[in-house]
Amino acid sequence: MDDSRKKEWLASRKQIRDSRSADHLFAALRSGNRTALSSAITLLESTLPTDEMEATKLIRLCLPYTGKSIRIGITGVPGVGKSSFIESFGQTILKENKKLAVLAIDPSSERSGGSILGDKTRMTFLSQEENVFIRPSAAGSTLGGVARKTRETIILCEAAGYDVILIETVGVGQSEIMVHSMVDFFLLLLLSGAGDELQGIKRGIMEMADGLAVTKADGDNVKRAELAARELKNAIHLFPPTKNGWIPEVKTCSSLQGTNVDLIWEMIDRFVRHTHLNGSFLDKRKHQDLYWMQETLKDLLLHGLFSNSEVQQQLPTMQDEVLKGNVSAFEAAETIYKMYLKAK
Amino acid sequence: MDDSRKKEWLASRKQIRDSRSADHLFAALRSGNRTALSSAITLLESTLPTDEMEATKLIRLCLPYTGKSIRIGITGVPGVGKSSFIESFGQTILKENKKLAVLAIDPSSERSGGSILGDKTRMTFLSQEENVFIRPSAAGSTLGGVARKTRETIILCEAAGYDVILIETVGVGQSEIMVHSMVDFFLLLLLSGAGDELQGIKRGIMEMADGLAVTKADGDNVKRAELAARELKNAIHLFPPTKNGWIPEVKTCSSLQGTNVDLIWEMIDRFVRHTHLNGSFLDKRKHQDLYWMQETLKDLLLHGLFSNSEVQQQLPTMQDEVLKGNVSAFEAAETIYKMYLKAK
Numbered sequence: 001m002d003d004s005r006k007k008e009w010l011a012s013r014k015q016i017r018d019s020r021s022a023d024h025l026f027a028a029l030r031s032g033n034r035t036a037l038s039s040a041i042t043l044l045e046s047t048l049p050t051d052e053m054e055a056t057k058l059i060r061l062c063l064p065y066t067g068k069s070i071r072i073g074i075t076g077v078p079g080v081g082k083s084s085f086i087e088s089f090g091q092t093i094l095k096e097n098k099k100l101a102v103l104a105i106d107p108s109s110e111r112s113g114g115s116i117l118g119d120k121t122r123m124t125f126l127s128q129e130e131n132v133f134i135r136p137s138a139a140g141s142t143l144g145g146v147a148r149k150t151r152e153t154i155i156l157c158e159a160a161g162y163d164v165i166l167i168e169t170v171g172v173g174q175s176e177i178m179v180h181s182m183v184d185f186f187l188l189l190l191l192s193g194a195g196d197e198l199q200g201i202k203r204g205i206m207e208m209a210d211g212l213a214v215t216k217a218d219g220d221n222v223k224r225a226e227l228a229a230r231e232l233k234n235a236i237h238l239f240p241p242t243k244n245g246w247i248p249e250v251k252t253c254s255s256l257q258g259t260n261v262d263l264i265w266e267m268i269d270r271f272v273r274h275t276h277l278n279g280s281f282l283d284k285r286k287h288q289d290l291y292w293m294q295e296t297l298k299d300l301l302l303h304g305l306f307s308n309s310e311v312q313q314q315l316p317t318m319q320d321e322v323l324k325g326n327v328s329a330f331e332a333a334e335t336i337y338k339m340y341l342k343a344k
Numbered sequence: 345m346d347d348s349r350k351k352e353w354l355a356s357r358k359q360i361r362d363s364r365s366a367d368h369l370f371a372a373l374r375s376g377n378r379t380a381l382s383s384a385i386t387l388l389e390s391t392l393p394t395d396e397m398e399a400t401k402l403i404r405l406c407l408p409y410t411g412k413s414i415r416i417g418i419t420g421v422p423g424v425g426k427s428s429f430i431e432s433f434g435q436t437i438l439k440e441n442k443k444l445a446v447l448a449i450d451p452s453s454e455r456s457g458g459s460i461l462g463d464k465t466r467m468t469f470l471s472q473e474e475n476v477f478i479r480p481s482a483a484g485s486t487l488g489g490v491a492r493k494t495r496e497t498i499i500l501c502e503a504a505g506y507d508v509i510l511i512e513t514v515g516v517g518q519s520e521i522m523v524h525s526m527v528d529f530f531l532l533l534l535l536s537g538a539g540d541e542l543q544g545i546k547r548g549i550m551e552m553a554d555g556l557a558v559t560k561a562d563g564d565n566v567k568r569a570e571l572a573a574r575e576l577k578n579a580i581h582l583f584p585p586t587k588n589g590w591i592p593e594v595k596t597c598s599s600l601q602g603t604n605v606d607l608i609w610e611m612i613d614r615f616v617r618h619t620h621l622n623g624s625f626l627d628k629r630k631h632q633d634l635y636w637m638q639e640t641l642k643d644l645l646l647h648g649l650f651s652n653s654e655v656q657q658q659l660p661t662m663q664d665e666v667l668k669g670n671v672s673a674f675e676a677a678e679t680i681y682k683m684y685l686k687a688k
Contacts (some may be wrong), residue, residue, distance in 0.1 A: 059672050067669060148674050155672065204548045206583070235579040239550070289666050289673045296677035301645040304685075322633050325411060328403050328499065329633045330492050333640035341648075 022057035029160040037160045044152050062159035069158045071165045073179040076189030081215045082168050083122040084255035090126045092265045098163040099131045105150050105169040106137035144299040147178050176205050185210045185268050192228040211249050211267050218254035225252040244280035310343045366401035373504040381504045388496050406503035413502045415509045417523040420533030425559045426512050427466040428599040434470045436609045442507040443475045449494050449513040449523055450481035488643040491522050520549050529554045529612050536572040555593050555611050562598035569596040588624035654687045
């Protein structure tokens, strides 16, 4: 091949190597290179052993530069307008000259299919902004896998100098508990319409929220939104107080008109100052770190057990025996466990 | 020794053997012998290997005769009057010619010290009733241990022919989640006094309840109790619907005067009929069985890991590294896990 073709070829080879090298990616993302950040996240998601080693190395390199952002979880049922809210909320954040990363958790999503945030056109403004990084949900077979990728993506984004990290999730299923355990502030978006707005939201989510916002408070919907907000305030009034002494606030806002969205940023700012003052901000993060260590250990142990061929053979039978009431759940578990210990 | 002393001695020896024999205990508790039921539960709690074998055998013998009772969890903060409520509620149940077992879960309790229900004099009426069996909380170092003992005690009580099983727990900490996952109906007792009544109750408990009762609705407290009930109804109205389509009901009652306590029994009766009709009653129990199998497996695996000497040596260091931000929670977990696999 002629020289130019060869140069091209060599360059492309180098690019591929670089996109797989912890040192290169670290330097590049620290310098604020968004493409490098994307490649780094892709590296995290790779299952090639060599990639996994580089990924671990990369995380280690990044750790000293992390922890300085505000991590905000945003949830709500489909149709509540999460993307429109983030589009509007993000602009409020950018006004403060902050760098914004928008991630998503959607365990049900597949790279191929419609994962939330997959379609950036839903955030036309933010997706064109210099100081904004948007990443669709990591695809993953297990919730634990998605959790890990997301947690590590947070580390990369913080090392890349992002000040605010929004993590969007659908208000159904386990994903909230997961997001709640990796963010500083958990925001629940609701639609007006007394009660109905919680249809589909997992029970307990409401009590997990540090703040609630009734969306689409515009036009002739303003009154209904404010009524819903009042009802929610009464409900929260009945909830037990949070450990950190913060009383969740309820706001109404319109992403369409961008009205009151700034109030939500102010609320989060109050929250951060409040929890920094009483020390609960850092306590929560430490607690979350140990929580994830424990959860990962459980995942690894269970995975090790369930991937054991003998266990795989016996498990259905044992479960059947339990459901038939022939064996107690505890005896069944012990039988499986002993079998596992013998087998390995 | 002379014959009478020898007879006595032999008798006492036999009694001790019997109180440790699965077959004997099974026959005796099936015949409705309460002392045998007590000895059987004590056998469950024994840590002697031979006793543990007999206990497992006993549970197996009992399993075919279980599942026919209604299991009711009762929680509320100290001072809400759980014991007085159970004393009054129990009499309502006895009127229906049912046999009633009252258990308690209090992980904090020690056999020695003040475990809830430990002091039977708090249930002067029930404790003297022929058809009532009262057992204080099983002491246990781990929550998992207490859970197992309680679950197995339920099995024994059902085999002994008890129709209704009440499980009392303190409305703080993990114990509710545990009780909630082993009962058919979860009742939350509250004090009147807008909001304050939930002080101390763990967040999320309210959304776990199938029914709520504002206690001490007597004298000049009736109005405040009814006000509290109304507010709670509004709050519940905002909660997402339960999977089984049951809308939690809110009642007021007075254990002192025994007023409206029967309404709570009626509510539970409605719940049972509702969930039997749509099949969720048995679904929930099956789900609970598999849940406990999974939880027990986790406990066994984690216990196996944490009782490994090398892990015990390294764990504090790793946790420290995580908290210092030198190692990610995931890498730390993997390091511990690999160490464990090598070590065994």
